[in-house]
Amino acid sequence: MEKINIAVDGFSSCGKSTIAKGLAKELGYTYIDSGAMYRAVALLAYRNGWMTDAEINEARLQKHIPEIEISFETNSEGQQETYLNGENVEKEIRSLEIGNGASRVSTLGFVRRELVRQQQAMGKKKGVVMDGRDIGTVVFPDAEFKIFLTATPEVRAQRRFDELQAKGNPVSYEETLANVRERDERDTTRTESPLRKAADAIELDNSHISINEQLQWAIDMFNKITKQK
Template identity: 75%
Template sequence: MHAKKINIAIDGFSSCGKSTMAKDLARKLGYTYIDSGAMYRAVALYAIRKGWITETTMDEEALREHVSEIKITFAPNAQGSQDTYLNGENVEDDIRTLEVANGASRVSTLGFVRKELVRQQQEMGKEKGVVMDGRDIGTVVLPDAELKLFVTAPPEIRAQRRFDEMKAKGINPPAYEDILANVKERDLRDTTRAESPLRKADDAIELDNTHVDIEGQLQWALDMFNRITVKNEQN
């Protein structure tokens, strides 16, 4: 095991397997996986509990006033994965509901929420030894990460994977064409939004995982990690 820990930023398009890669890599290295999506869900849960978010309304002012009181942390559980904590309370199951997911997509558009969560993510990064995945980790959140990976695959491949994944989970998937349209729409939104758009950092290493399975992409990520840590130790 390498003595000196580094930070790893993994960015990429939706449904391209970057969260799977990030979780597997963190587990393999004994690093902390920072699930940026879970952080937005935790903010949404806090706001829902306070009554600031209902199905039709959102009290932005109340949230703006109290956003600094929301502290999100991660800790490993007995299963070897990790749980999300909101102000010291384990909320891993509570944040996985559809209501919270919908709330998360609403709070994530608020600049002041993004700013506060980026601040917390950067704080976690100071300790080193974190793997973080998202859309703007290598460009905005951890621009100094020692290893930056960018994962991509054509929309058709990603739509097929999402379709197969739903089937495997016993969910009756929408038509493949509808999933494909949704993937393309998300790509457009992610790459053109004003606040922290998705783009590959200049120093990121790209993987098109069209023909790569989960084990293969983990091995690739480990190879990149070993290459960079060996280089760092030589310098």
């Protein structure tokens, strides 16, 4: 069967990566976490002092953005890990601080243009499942299968809180909920590639359905779409 590209977009903490990873594994496709790429940029900006909690030195970041190379490798346990200029940064980029930083740098046009360029190159040969905020609208506007995930802010905050607690990150539920709402506002109102549902995307509210149910739904939709091709 001829391979296609699959775009999975949606709000933060909607389980985009969980569905995208599961779908890629089921289909034998390559999974790409576009959000991890923005997190990697944020990490580098924090490390070098180009970004603080108060501001971003856009001139310095723009000067160095062409030097940033982000790649993904699978570890011995079959888990995908993010590499920034050859360094494994998977653990560092998963903090709440870096997640918020990623949302901030994603508003910058020069950052988005460079990462979109890298993402589009990854999908040239098809057979890619990529998740993010603008995959179906900007990165792969011609993707044959587009999913848009949503859930209530409270449900998403609880999921994120549980994940952070499991990783040993000291954060409260209230702080996590505030962060979710802040990111929603930033993601949907930014000038450069705001979060929105593509006209041809299929929406799924996963507030009250299990991961297995979501994955089965996605597989059923994939089979339906590919049979029509």
